[in-house]
Amino acid sequence: MTDFFKGIPAISFEGPDSDNDFAFRHYDANELVMGKPMKDHLRFAAAYWHSFAWPGGDPFGGQTFDRPWFGDTMALAKMKADVAFEMFDLLGVPFFCFHDADVRPEGANFAENTRNLEEIVDYFAGKMETTGTKLLWGTANLFSHRRFMAGAATNPDPEVFAFSAATIKTCMDATHKLGGENYVLWGGREGYETLLNTDMGRERRQAGAMLQMVVDYKHKIGFDGAILIEPKPQEPTKHQYDYDVATVYGFLKDFGLENEVKVNIEQGHAILAGHSFEHELALARELGIFGSIDMNRNDYQSGWDTDQFPNNIPEMALAYYEVLRAGGFTTGGTNFDAKLRRQSLDAEDLILAHVGGMDACAAGLKAAAAMLEDGKLEAARDARYAGWAAPEGQDLLASDLASIEAQVRRNDINPAPRSGRQERLENLVNRYL
Numbered sequence: 001m002t003d004f005f006k007g008i009p010a011i012s013f014e015g016p017d018s019d020n021d022f023a024f025r026h027y028d029a030n031e032l033v034m035g036k037p038m039k040d041h042l043r044f045a046a047a048y049w050h051s052f053a054w055p056g057g058d059p060f061g062g063q064t065f066d067r068p069w070f071g072d073t074m075a076l077a078k079m080k081a082d083v084a085f086e087m088f089d090l091l092g093v094p095f096f097c098f099h100d101a102d103v104r105p106e107g108a109n110f111a112e113n114t115r116n117l118e119e120i121v122d123y124f125a126g127k128m129e130t131t132g133t134k135l136l137w138g139t140a141n142l143f144s145h146r147r148f149m150a151g152a153a154t155n156p157d158p159e160v161f162a163f164s165a166a167t168i169k170t171c172m173d174a175t176h177k178l179g180g181e182n183y184v185l186w187g188g189r190e191g192y193e194t195l196l197n198t199d200m201g202r203e204r205r206q207a208g209a210m211l212q213m214v215v216d217y218k219h220k221i222g223f224d225g226a227i228l229i230e231p232k233p234q235e236p237t238k239h240q241y242d243y244d245v246a247t248v249y250g251f252l253k254d255f256g257l258e259n260e261v262k263v264n265i266e267q268g269h270a271i272l273a274g275h276s277f278e279h280e281l282a283l284a285r286e287l288g289i290f291g292s293i294d295m296n297r298n299d300y301q302s303g304w305d306t307d308q309f310p311n312n313i314p315e316m317a318l319a320y321y322e323v324l325r326a327g328g329f330t331t332g333g334t335n336f337d338a339k340l341r342r343q344s345l346d347a348e349d350l351i352l353a354h355v356g357g358m359d360a361c362a363a364g365l366k367a368a369a370a371m372l373e374d375g376k377l378e379a380a381r382d383a384r385y386a387g388w389a390a391p392e393g394q395d396l397l398a399s400d401l402a403s404i405e406a407q408v409r410r411n412d413i414n415p416a417p418r419s420g421r422q423e424r425l426e427n428l429v430n431r432y433l
């Protein structure tokens with residue numbers, strides 16, 4: 001045991017009337033929701049990078065957090081792992097997620113990076129074995145080091161492409177070895193700052209080739225988790241190629257990979273793209289590429305990714321409603337891609353941020369399940385499209401313009417507009433919260 005979380009109790013469920021800050025009010029891991037334990041619906045994961053690697057900087061100032069494991073040695077990397085697994089245990093989160101650069105010191109070259117990663121992977125394996133914590137996904141950080149300033153797969157320099165491909169391979173190996181359930185590709189700096197120096201067609205083809213290699217390698221090593229792309233519209237580059245779910249789908253279709261790759265959808269990225277979280281989730285479901293979620297909350301006034309812990313239960317209910325309508329998670333889960341505010345210095349801030357986030361997810365999930373089980377929303381939606389269930393409706397889609405014209409004349413079709421009843425449905429949703 002380290003003494004980082006000294007004095008902080010393991011968090012348990014005490015119910016909505018509890019007065020204890022260090023308790024769950026809504027998240028009761030084994031409570032059945034639609035016949036399934038909440039923990040299996042939500043599949044919570046903690047994000048290593050925000051909780052243990054981020055120093056609390058912003059564009060105007062550097063480190064505010066003073067963590068005993070900050071520094072670039074293997075011994076400190078192991079201390080960081082000790083603390084991280086203590087947090088997973090205190091919270092009872094079943095999963096975690098990491099980038100290579102979060103968990104190992106940066107080496108002098110590729111070989112040293114890999115050695116460091118492998119040593120930490122073995123260390124993780126021991127901890128996962130004793131604590132039962134599992135890996136939701138691994139990923140490669142191909143955006144922080146200066147070599148990646150112009151992108152990884154989409155870099156103008158083939159040597160950076162090679163370094164990136166090799167790094168992805170080592171991170172896929174690490175994820176596979178640790179029994180990870182997914183491998184994520186967030187397009188760090190895969191985008192551009194100015195078209196004046198950018199060959200967009202070439203960069204897209206490079207990204208397509210890299211993704212194909214990732215899929216080929218997955219099959220080669222027998223990794224049966226999902227490969228997930230995480231869309232984001234801007235930041236760090238002015239324009240990111242994986243703008244949103246629709247853009248990613250177009251890219252996958254272009255390279256024939258739509259049956260091989262799914263998406264990891266992040267709340268804050270959806271907002272930055274000018275969508276709602278539920279829009280992105282629903283679209284991914286309809287396109288058959290829904291995979292996993294990065295749960296956080298973006299500031300609606302800022303133009304960057306604020307990665308706050310989620311706490312807006314009505315919004316989260318709408319998100320989990322779409323997740324449930326997708327049939328829930330298979331390999332995916334709810335990863336808290338969320339960080340403390342930089343003034344939240346204390347160890348207990350880190351715990352309470354997750355407690356609140358987990359509780360808000362649980363409350364949202366329960367409301368979403370009630371929305372679905374009650375059936376009123378589904379019935380209202382079905383009723384709105386009822387005309388399409390009739391044979392005349394079905395035949396239309398297989399018809400042609402000239403026949404339809406004749407039909408409209410013959411039957412004197414003269415449609416009468418009907419209310420969309422939006423306010424009624426919004427009022428209904430509020431009753432489940």
Ligand code: XLS
Nearest residue numbers: 139186230266294305337
């Ligand atoms: C950054 C992304 C990142 C990914 C993993 O905005 O959300 O944290 O989830 O690389």
Ligand code: NI
Nearest residue numbers: 230266294337
């Ligand atoms: Ni993310």
Ligand code: NI
Nearest residue numbers: 266268305337
């Ligand atoms: Ni993000």
